[in-house]
Amino acid sequence: MSAQATGIHHTSYAAELALRHTPAEKLRLALLIALLLGLPWCLNGYWLGIVNGIVLSAIGAVGLNLLVGFTGQISLGHGGFLAVGAFTSALLTTRAGWPLPASAGAATLLSAALGAFVGLPALRLEGVYLAIATLASQQIIEFVICRWSWLTGGQGFLDVPRLALFGERASRGSFERGWYWLLLSVAVPAVLAARNLFRSALGRSLMAVRDHDVAAASIGIDVGRAKLTAFALSSGYAGLVGALTAAYAEVVSWERFTLDTSIQYLGMIIVGGLGSVAGSIYGAVFIGLLPPLLAELAALAPGSGARLSAQLPALQLGAFGLAIVLFLLCEPRGIDQLWRRAKDYFGFWPFRY
Amino acid sequence: MSQLLLLGVYGLANGAVLALAALGFVLIYKASRVVNFAQGELLLLGAYVFYTARVALHLPLLIALLLSAAAALALGALIERLVLRRLLGEAPIALVMVTIGLSALFRALVQLGFGTAPRELPKLLPAGSVALGAGLHLPLDRLLAIGLCALVLGAFSALFRWSRHGVALRAMADDQRAALAQGIAVSRVYALAWGLGALSALIGGVLLSDITELSPNLAGFGVLVFPVVILGGLDSIPGTVAGGLIVGLVSQLAEGLCPGASQVLCHLLLVLLLLLRPHGLFGEPRIERV
Numbered sequence: 001m002s003a004q005a006t007g008i009h010h011t012s013y014a015a016e017l018a019l020r021h022t023p024a025e026k027l028r029l030a031l032l033i034a035l036l037l038g039l040p041w042c043l044n045g046y047w048l049g050i051v052n053g054i055v056l057s058a059i060g061a062v063g064l065n066l067l068v069g070f071t072g073q074i075s076l077g078h079g080g081f082l083a084v085g086a087f088t089s090a091l092l093t094t095r096a097g098w099p100l101p102a103s104a105g106a107a108t109l110l111s112a113a114l115g116a117f118v119g120l121p122a123l124r125l126e127g128v129y130l131a132i133a134t135l136a137s138q139q140i141i142e143f144v145i146c147r148w149s150w151l152t153g154g155q156g157f158l159d160v161p162r163l164a165l166f167g168e169r170a171s172r173g174s175f176e177r178g179w180y181w182l183l184l185s186v187a188v189p190a191v192l193a194a195r196n197l198f199r200s201a202l203g204r205s206l207m208a209v210r211d212h213d214v215a216a217a218s219i220g221i222d223v224g225r226a227k228l229t230a231f232a233l234s235s236g237y238a239g240l241v242g243a244l245t246a247a248y249a250e251v252v253s254w255e256r257f258t259l260d261t262s263i264q265y266l267g268m269i270i271v272g273g274l275g276s277v278a279g280s281i282y283g284a285v286f287i288g289l290l291p292p293l294l295a296e297l298a299a300l301a302p303g304s305g306a307r308l309s310a311q312l313p314a315l316q317l318g319a320f321g322l323a324i325v326l327f328l329l330c331e332p333r334g335i336d337q338l339w340r341r342a343k344d345y346f347g348f349w350p351f352r353y
Numbered sequence: 354m355s356q357l358l359l360l361g362v363y364g365l366a367n368g369a370v371l372a373l374a375a376l377g378f379v380l381i382y383k384a385s386r387v388v389n390f391a392q393g394e395l396l397l398l399g400a401y402v403f404y405t406a407r408v409a410l411h412l413p414l415l416i417a418l419l420l421s422a423a424a425a426l427a428l429g430a431l432i433e434r435l436v437l438r439r440l441l442g443e444a445p446i447a448l449v450m451v452t453i454g455l456s457a458l459f460r461a462l463v464q465l466g467f468g469t470a471p472r473e474l475p476k477l478l479p480a481g482s483v484a485l486g487a488g489l490h491l492p493l494d495r496l497l498a499i500g501l502c503a504l505v506l507g508a509f510s511a512l513f514r515w516s517r518h519g520v521a522l523r524a525m526a527d528d529q530r531a532a533l534a535q536g537i538a539v540s541r542v543y544a545l546a547w548g549l550g551a552l553s554a555l556i557g558g559v560l561l562s563d564i565t566e567l568s569p570n571l572a573g574f575g576v577l578v579f580p581v582v583i584l585g586g587l588d589s590i591p592g593t594v595a596g597g598l599i600v601g602l603v604s605q606l607a608e609g610l611c612p613g614a615s616q617v618l619c620h621l622l623l624v625l626l627l628l629l630r631p632h633g634l635f636g637e638p639r640i641e642r643v
Contacts, residue, residue, distance in 0.1 A: 074446050121627055127445040128388040128587075132579050133627050136620035139576070143617035259576075263453055270450050311465055318461030324454030328447050329439055 019195065036184060040177045047292075048176040052248065054288035055183040056241055061268040061280035062194045063237020068266070069274035070198065071230035072210030073122050077134040079261030080118075080141035081235035083254060085111045085242025087151055090158045090252045100163055104243035108236045115235025122227045126213075138259055145254045157253035160246055179248055186244065190237065195277045197233075206230050210275075267320060271327050273336030282335040290323065291316045359491065360609045361602060366495035366564060368601020369502030373557035374574065375581040375593040376509060377550030383526035383588050384546035387437060387448050391456035392554060393575010394463075399425055399555030400562040400571055401463050404474055414477075421555055429551030430544040437547070438540065456572070463569055471568035478563055498560050505556050506594060509549070513590070518545055526588065577604070580619040583626055586633025595634065 010016040020026050040048060064078050085107040092103035121133040145151060152158050197203040208216035209226045217223045246252045264287060272283020294316050298308045308315075331337055344353075378392045389395075402424050406417035432455065440447055478494035513519035524532040525542045533539065561571060581600045585592025603622070604615030632638045 068446060072444075072446075074449060121624065125627060125631060128449065129583075129627060129631055131388070131445070131449050132583060133624060135576075135579060136623045136627075139620040140617055140624075143620075263457070266450060266453070270446075274446065314461045314464035317457050318465065321454045321457030321459075321461060325436060325451055325458065328443075328451045328454065329436065332443065332447055 040180050045176050048180060050288065050292050052176060052179050052183055054284055055180070055187050056245055056248070057265070057268065057288055058281045058284035059187050059190050059244075060238055060241040060265055061272065061284045062191055062277055063234045063241070064265045065269045065272075065274065065277065065280040066194060066197070066206070066237070067230045067234035069269055069276065069279075070203070070210060071206045071227065073119070073227060073230060074127070074131040075134045075231075075234070076131055076259065076262050076266070077118060077138040077141070078234070078238050078265045079257045079259060080138045081111045081115055081238035082242040082245065082261060083141060083145050083257030084114055084235075085239030086246040086252045086257065087145060087158070087242075088239070089243030090160050090246040091151070093160055093247070094158065100243075100247050104240060104247075107243035108239040111239025111242065112232040112236035115238070116228045116232040118235070119228050119231025122231065123224045135259070138262055142254060142258060145257075152253075157251055158246075160250045160252065162250055163247050183244065183248070186240070190240070191277060191281065194237075198277075202226075202229065207275075264320070267324050269334075270324055271334055273334030276334070276336040278339075279334050279336030282339070286323070286335060287320065290319055294319055356609075357606075360605050362491050362495050362499075364602035364605030365598060366498045366601070367605060368598040369499045370557045370561045370564075370597075371574070371577055371581050371601050372594045372597025373502055373505060373553050373560070375578050375585070375597055376506065376590065377553040377557075378578050378582055379585075379588060379590060379593050380522075380546050380553070381550040382582075384522055385433075385437065385441075385543050387452065388445075388587075389550065390449060390452040391459060391575075392550070392578050393572040394456040394459035395425075395429075395551050395554035396558035396561065396574060397463055397569065397572040398428065398459055398558070399551070400474075400558035400567055401467060403555070403559045404467075404472055404562075404567055408472075408474065421559075422552055425551040425555035426548040429547035429549070432551075433544045433547035438543065456575075460569065460572055467569075469569050471566045474562055474567045476563060477559070494564050498564050501560060502557075505553070509553065510590065512549075518542075522546060576616070577619060580623040583623050583633055586635040589633065589635035592633055592635030 008021050010021075015021070020029055039051060043051065060078065060082065064075065067073050067075050085104075088110050089100075089103040089107035092098040092106055093100065096103075098106070118134065118137045122130055125133055198207065205216065205221045205226050206229070208219070208221055209223055209230075213223050216226070242257070245256070249256075268283035268287045269280050270283070271286050272281065273279025295309075295312060298312055298315070301308055327334060374392055374396055377395065378389055381387055381389045399421065403417060403421040406412050406420050407414070410417075412420065436451060436455065437448075440451055476494070478497045481493045482490040483493055483496065484490055513523055521532070521537045521542050522545060524535065524537060525539070529539070532542075558571060561574060565571075577600060581593060581596040583596075584599060585594070585596030600619055600622075604619055607618045608615040626633070
């Protein structure tokens with residue numbers, strides 16, 4: 001029974017503070033690391049590109065979950081912050097010639113500052129009113145970026161030169177693989193930071209605000225500050241993702257950061273599990289794999305190739321909507337909870353609990 | 354001057370349709386405290402149901418109208434029964450997301466069934482124009498649309514004021530527990546609210562597709578519902594009428610001055626209003642008790 005977290009007796013503070021306690025947890029971590037290290041060697045360029053997209057959106061989803069899942073503030077403006085990050089970084093790279101780390105850092109900071117500003121209505125509003133206020137800020141950011149011709153020099157999109165990885169510009173063949181390592185080396189610290197945030201006083205205060213803001217205030221938490229911090233953190237993550245997306249996709253245009261993007265990110269954390277860092281990643285994987293897997297399925301379907309592939313965008317949209325509705329109805333706490341239940345089932349077998 | 358008047362009529366027509374869409378939204382919010390992000394998609398579905406009945410099935414106008422009205426009522430009640438009732442009492446984020454999920458699903462259904470190209474719908478409203486004095490021609494269909502919207506809004510208000518179900522709805526919105534104690538069936542009132550919400554969206558959708566065009570872009574109109582309802586107060590029916598007309602006018606005038614500015618202007622207005630007067634122009638201020 002040493003595999004179960006309840007059966008553990010800690011004998012030192014260090015052991016209690018560890019993120020993983022049981023042999024089974026450590027084994028799963030080892031398997032995960034092996035998977036992450038092995039992925040680029042077993043996938044072709046197309047699928048590795050999809051994996052890169054998933055890694056990017058996992059960072060963004062973790063950021064959104066900080067705000068929505070852990071602090072309880074609904075935001076429909078995540079796409080806007082992605083756009084701010086992407087354009088800031090792209091402009092700094094192309095016009096001022098900054099290297100990617102500097103421009104991505106600047107983009108993160110600027111998005112975080114803007115996020116705190118957009119979060120100001122959260123001081124007075126909550127629930128659906130806040131959702132509508134953030135929806136409005138999304139529309140405003142979208143409009144500004146779409147109309148401000150100085151941003152793109154009037155052509156509607158920005159070209160970003162291909163990133164030189166380790167001194168030389170990657171050829172098409174090693175491009176996805178190089179980016180995979182780069183993105184992973186950003187994603188792992190970002191996820192670990194989020195995971196550890198909720199073991200700190202700041203993270204706990206965010207959760208207290210989510211659970212009951214008046215009670216949180218009465219034990220001395222500055223509720224307004226906590227909310228704004230959550231907004232800044234979340235949009236900082238979004239800005240980072242935006243900057244990386246800009247450099248990875250090598251072109252930035254406002255169409256990639258619309259309200260639909262915000263909704264997609266919300267879908268990820270709903271499907272993965274609100275208030276769970278791991279859940280955000282499960283959700284990013286699920287939502288990221290849905291369209292390509294549907295495309296594969298459609299290609300497998302006999303006889304109706306052309307007709308089905310013309311309908312594919314609609315099918316993908318419908319599957320996305322259906323997934324959200326079904327998860328909310330059947331398992332509101334998402335894949336994370338499903339996974340936990342599965343672990344319990346096998347852990348307690350042959351007993352029910 | 355005449356240009357301004359023309360823009361005004363266009364704006365009022367859009368505003369009247371918006372008021373209809375917002376009416377359904379407010380009904381649903383009042384009865385069940387669900388913010389329906391799928392209101393624009395209900396508009397879209399309504400328009401396409403009517404299109405199917407009228408063009409694909411070649412039904413006479415009156416029967417097509419009645420049939421699509423019945424379909425809208427059934428659809429609303431079905432959404433409530435199958436989805437929303439199982440989420441009663443959940444956190445706002447779950448309710449917001451489930452309607453967002455439904456909206457994606459509806460948009461996908463319309464795309465699957467009808468494609469993305471605009472469809473030709475035989476005109477309901479006469480296309481001529483009314484001459485008003487020297488050189489001033491007002492489009493007849495917009496004027497009629499405004500009139501029809503006023504009629505429908507009036508009918509809905511009368512329903513709430515005098516009918517048994519309307520009174521039950523208002524009682525429910527006023528105080529849920531007191532309403533329960535009076536023997537009002539919650540589930541029936543929720544279903545009614547959703548049915549009527551879908552019905553008003555259907556009427557709005559048919560009118561809108563008649564004065565503009567029938568395409569999946571109709572759903573984009575739904576985003577404008579939010580400024581309307583916040584302006585009017587989320588729970589006020591007269592407020593939606595005022596809000597709809599204001600937003601319609603402002604966006605049309607802004608569009609006339611600078612194309613593309615309408616959306617952003619409405620949303621700026623919305624943010625300002627949320628900060629200064631969160632309960633809207635006509636809504637009731639909420640008192641929070643711990």
